[in-house]
Amino acid sequence: MHHLIWRNKTDGLFWHSSVMEHIDHLRRMGLFDARVPRYTSYPPATAFCPQTEETFQVSCLKSLDPATPVSVYIHIPFCERLCWFCACRTQGTTTLKPVANYLRVVKEELALLRATLPAGVRMGQMHWGGGTPTILPPDMIRDLAQAIQDVIPPAPDFSFSVEIDPTLVDDDKIAVLADVGMTRASIGIQDFAVDVQQAIGREQSFATTLACVDSLRAAGITSLNADLVYGLPHQTPAKLANTIAKVHALDPDRIALFGYAHVPTFSKRQKLIPDDALPGEEQRYHLAQQAAVAFTSSGYQAIGIDHFGKPGDNLTIAANSGHLRRNFQGYTDDTCPTLVGIGASSISQFAQGYVQNAAATAAYVERVEAGKLPGHRGYQMTAKDRLRAAAINMLMCDFEIDLQKLDAHADARDLLPIHNAILEEFAGYVTATGQGLRITPAGRPLTRIVAQRYDSFGDIAAQYSQAS
Ligand code: SF4
CATH class of the missing domain: 3.80.30.20 (tm_1862 like domain)
Known part of the structure; x- marks a missing residue:
């Protein structure tokens, strides 16, 4: 999804020649090639x-x-x-x-x-x-x-x-x-x-x-x-x-x-x-x-x-x-x-982590009929996972990371090296703020790619959809 012109709807930027230049920039940032999770959870279910x-x-x-x-x-x-x-x-x-x-x-x-x-x-x-x-x-x-x-x-x-x-x-x-x-x-x-x-x-x-x-x-x-x-x-x-x-x-x-x-x-x-x-x-x-x-x-x-x-x-x-x-x-x-x-394949989210029920209906039925709760995969969150999950959620929802709002996580400053790398890699599309960083309107198509920089499970990226 793309946001370049959402705040410029009255000035006709959608049809402006700079759009093609912008698309070229986004391509260079990996928008059309990157395979990125949708980050409906962190870690992703994969x-x-x-x-x-x-x-x-x-x-x-x-x-x-x-x-x-x-x-x-x-x-x-x-x-x-x-x-x-x-x-x-x-x-x-x-x-x-x-x-x-x-x-x-x-x-x-x-x-x-x-x-x-x-x-x-x-x-x-x-x-x-x-x-x-x-x-x-x-x-x-x-x-x-x-x-x-x-x-x-x-x-x-x-x-x-x-x-x-x-x-x-x-x-x-x-x-x-x-x-x-x-x-x-x-x-x-x-x-x-x-x-x-x-x-x-x-x-x-x-x-x-x-x-x-x-x-x-x-x-x-x-x-x-x-x-x-x-x-x-x-x-x-x-x-x-x-x-x-x-x-x-x-x-x-x-x-x-x-x-x-x-x-x-x-x-x-x-x-x-x-x-x-x-x-x-x-x-x-x-x-x-x-x-x-x-x-x-x-x-x-x-x-x-x-x-x-x-x-x-x-x-x-x-x-x-x-x-x-x-x-x-x-x-x-x-x-x-x-x-x-x-139900089959449903995912539960707890403060401690995630549990996914058996995905195939037959496996789900077999497990429940054996008298067992049907969770068969899961993930137990660490403090570092929670910090990264909060950062990714903030970015996906608000297009910014505010370290003060992450203060509940004692080690929020651990994100600073990632912030600095992002500011360098996405210069022009991500800007520094007093408390962290913000994705500019022109950079919003790149949001999932920027979020992935906080993801320490990136090596399974081939399973995801393209970022655009
Ligand atoms: S297969 Fe079609 S009807 Fe079934 S969930 Fe997908 S979109 Fe909906």
């Missing part, structure tokens, strides 16, 4: 270590303070269609039989959690992702929500978001989701151009999406997020402009604009997308810029590296008050320090 014993997960869960609400994430690893561009961990199904079996095992995992968690732990936020949570029929939606709330009851001001596939939802499902407490819906769109949709194996009309949005609003869901993707096959500025106009007609409160990461070596379905249909690196850059200009010109505020929010949206408020954070869903206003992941 650095987690195998663990076969439950000890670490159990001790993290037992140590939770019931006075502090937790966030809960539940993964539904099923889709009716398997879109070719998508690298999510999910499996296709045309029947509800495997889904019902999975929910049975999730309830067993919840029983294991109930036996482990201290009494009185409550949930401040919950997110259902996948896969396709809306593959669940109304009775399963109600049953799952009830099962979770029985084990971890909602705290006051509880919020609950669900990823919605507009082609696999109806009024009945939305009514039940609203009834069990859904407060925000995240709607998958990607792009409305028919040939782009066909090239990524995901067809979804504007009429279907609009009907979904209308139904959500009629059910009282007032916070809507739209997910878009740039860099898709056959995407052009004209088609993107058309998609943006349609997104404006839907009037979402937030927009997430992700760059398509083409990594067919790791995501086999992406082999169905021919390389030569993809926009080149400069086209990708301009598509991202075009979308950013369109959204910021129409009243959205740019948030972090890839989000936009209306002025009154909670994410915008969090960004403006210094409370924006990264978690596995991307940017969040979630203030809960602990995330409890439930």
